[in-house]
Amino acid sequence: MNGPTSASLTERVDDELTPGRPDPRVSDVMLRRPKVLDAQATVDEARVALANDHVHMVLLSQGSTLVGTLVRADLPPPIQGSDQGSGPALPWSTLRNRTVPPATSADAARELLIDRGLRRLAVVDHDGTLLGLMCLKRTRTGFCSDEDVASRAQSQVLSRQAAD
Numbered sequence: 001m002n003g004p005t006s007a008s009l010t011e012r013v014d015d016e017l018t019p020g021r022p023d024p025r026v027s028d029v030m031l032r033r034p035k036v037l038d039a040q041a042t043v044d045e046a047r048v049a050l051a052n053d054h055v056h057m058v059l060l061s062q063g064s065t066l067v068g069t070l071v072r073a074d075l076p077p078p079i080q081g082s083d084q085g086s087g088p089a090l091p092w093s094t095l096r097n098r099t100v101p102p103a104t105s106a107d108a109a110r111e112l113l114i115d116r117g118l119r120r121l122a123v124v125d126h127d128g129t130l131l132g133l134m135c136l137k138r139t140r141t142g143f144c145s146d147e148d149v150a151s152r153a154q155s156q157v158l159s160r161q162a163a164d
Contacts, residue, residue, distance in 0.1 A: 026109050027102035029143040030123045030132035034059055039067045043092065044085035046070050047078075057120035059130060060093055066122050066130040068093025099124045102131055106143065109134050 035055065037045060039062040046058045050072050060068035070093045078085065100109050100121040113119060113136045121134040135144035 024106045025102060026100055026104045026106055026121075026123055026134055027131070029106045029145075030102070030134050031144060031146055032132050033146055034122075034130075034133035036061050036130065037089070038062075039090055041089050042086050043075055043089045046075060046089040046092075047085065050075075056118075057098070057122070057133070058089070058093075059122055059133065060090055061130055064130060065128045066095065066099070066124050067128075069095060069098040069122055071118075071120075095122075098122055100134055101125070106134075110136060110140070110143075114140060 035049065036059045037049060039060050041058075041060060049055050049058050050070070056071060058070040059066060060070065068090050070089060074092050074094065075089070076092065097116060098118070098121060100112070100123055102123050102125065109121060113121060113134070119136040119138075119140075122130060123132040123134055124130055136142075137144055
């Protein structure tokens, strides 16, 4: 048989994350299925997404390309009786200081997040293609996983069903 067996592939992956080895990269710990809004999303749609206390950053994309990020502080304050919320969110967004390449050390990205007072960084390749989301846990000691997010979403569904 040519090529590595599945067991040796697993061992290789495990070895990459063991102490004494180079630290994991952003691509090893990022969320691979982040929530994304289309670049045409409105301010109100961004506000709705950010109303979830687990959502700290809205990712705006055009196809697979990240074109903007929004945090709560980026959005204008709501104006009573105004249709401002129906306007596009993209002009309020930025990419500056909110992206990281996938090959960056996860520890370096963690320090960057802490230094910037953020908990999220969009992971993009050299062409701006959105690859994932770096998500620092509230404890700032580890990173969120796709499994964590899926489990929390399932718990919320079950809680809503129980309340009905």
